[in-house]
Amino acid sequence: MTEARIRTVVAEAHGLGRRQDTGPYHRPTPVTGTHFVTLVKPEVLETADAADAMSEVVRVLREGEVNVLRCALVPARYFAERRYLLLHYPRLHRVAADGVHALCTAARREVRSLLDASGAVEVLGAFDAMTQDTDLSPAAIDDRCRRAGIHKLGSGSYASVLELNGRTVVVLNGFLPALVGQYDSPSALVGLVECHSPREVEDLRTHLLGALHPAAASSSSLRGTLHSLVDAQGLPPLSEGRNGVHLSAGHLEGMFQTWRYFAAADGEGVTSTALGRSLVDRGVSAAALAALAGDHNLTEDSGETVAPHGATEHLSRPAVLDLVRQWTATGKEVEA
Incomplete structure (x- = not known):
């Protein structure tokens, strides 16, 4: 896949206003290493600069021992309207909408500690919070949460005291x-890159992806590179909330993202992915696997609930295979 091909796909996505794709990778993805998606966000894919940003992302990936298998460019509004954003971050959305009821057991314990320490009287999801102050816009609540401090409760679950x-x-x-609002741009694209690397996912996210705030990221990382590019072009600076790029947080999340953005477009099921094939070989059914896609809580033998994507975040591939096989073999209950 050449830089010229990537630039052509970017131009076609802008010109035609619909998904454009470099096409399937015609060899089986290795069942070792890490199979994942790099998502390039709208803030770095505006019309004039999208090709430069995508070219830089692919360059950094390749220099970081990543084999770039396939690229797709999607108009940002199309991405949001087709609910890809919700599917990409299912727990982020569920917690923002349903509040404490969507949290797993460990995250609820963290919330209780925060309530005790702060003296807060109630826990609200982001959307409920906005109904209680009609002047609280998405940008305003984002700014207030960041100034107050954002406490990570668990994967996809964060809290601020306001x-x-x-x-x-x-x-x-x-x-x-506010994150959802970034996908309303009529001129921006979303970049989707199917990747495979011999490096472990924790290593990729720690070193190749870069720090959450791009200004603090290494210049050789994806976020650091995009920070420099945006700065040189005189565009609005990147930040924690507008950080330019996301990389699958674990092997399980990566499996669902590579399936959803690429294999599904070819009419293939989730078991066509590298991790999916390995799980099927270990006796996991396609139906049991599909039940984990939405990242709904699982009830463990102890009675505690866990978030499947969060519980497998940064684990090694063999550990994920063992854990998913254990969950599906024992018929863990998935919450609706």
Whole structure:
């Protein structure tokens, strides 16, 4: 896949206003290493600069021992309208919408500690919080949460302590409405890159992806590179909330993302992915595997609930295979 081909696909996506794809990778993806998706966000894929940003992303990936298998460019509004954004971050959305009820057991314990320490009187999902202050726009609640501090409760679950109408409350995933709004741009694209690397996912996310705030990221990382590119072009600076790029957080999440953005477009099921094939070979059914796609809580033997994507985040591939096989073999209950 050449730089010229990538630039052509970017231009076609802008010109035609629909998904454009470099096409299937015609060899089986190795069942070792890490099979994942790099998502390039709208803030770095505006019309004039999208080709440069995508070219830089692919360059950094390749220099980081990543085999770039396939690229697709999708108009940002199409990406949001087709609910790809919700599917990409299912727990972020569920917690913002449903509040504490969507949290797993460990995250609920963290919220209780935060309530005790802050004296807050209520826990609200981001969207409920916005209904309690009609002047609280997505940008405003995002800014207030970041200034107050964002506490990670678990995968896809974050909390901030805010004052709303004279009351101290805990707001869950308060940055999510602003993140969703970034996909409303009529001129921006979303870049999807199917990748495979011999490096482990934790190594890729720690070193290749770069720090959450691009200005603090290594210049050789994806976020550091995009920070420099945006700065040189005089575009609005990147930030924690507009950080340019996301990389699958674990092998399980990577499997669902590579399936959803690429294999599914070819009419293939999730078991056509590298991890999916390995799980089927170990006796996991396609139906049991598909039940994990939405990242709904699983009830463990102890009675505690866990988030499947979070529980497998940064684990090695063999550890993920063993854990998923254990979950599906024992018929763990998946919450609706």
